[in-house]
Amino acid sequence: MSAPVKNNYTKVMGNGDASPEPELMMDVKIHDNDVRHFAQLGFTLSVKALTKQHGFHENAVRNIYTQLNGYAEAMEVIEEMRDAAEEQAMAAILKRKEEDIKEEE
Numbered sequence: 001m002s003a004p005v006k007n008n009y010t011k012v013m014g015n016g017d018a019s020p021e022p023e024l025m026m027d028v029k030i031h032d033n034d035v036r037h038f039a040q041l042g043f044t045l046s047v048k049a050l051t052k053q054h055g056f057h058e059n060a061v062r063n064i065y066t067q068l069n070g071y072a073e074a075m076e077v078i079e080e081m082r083d084a085a086e087e088q089a090m091a092a093i094l095k096r097k098e099e100d101i102k103e104e105e
Helices: 032-054 058-067 071-104
Strands: 003-006 023-026
Touching (some): 032 058, 032 071, 058 071
């Protein structure tokens, strides 16, 4: 029999009726002595997903996480970093284009 598991980071798929704390159904009960292993595995996979999604090195993501109060807060900071990096890149691109135009004149 499946047991519901609270999870703040996984969206419920299907009818679009996502809640802040959706319930996931687990097919097995994880043994107490395995919880730490699976928690670490889940964290490692979450870090890898964030690095792939936002383009930052794993060490940077882990460092941010350790300095904050939780995964949700770390995700917010990483998203802000990505946005800032994109803004900086656009500013640098525009500056170079302006310099190219001035050189052509």
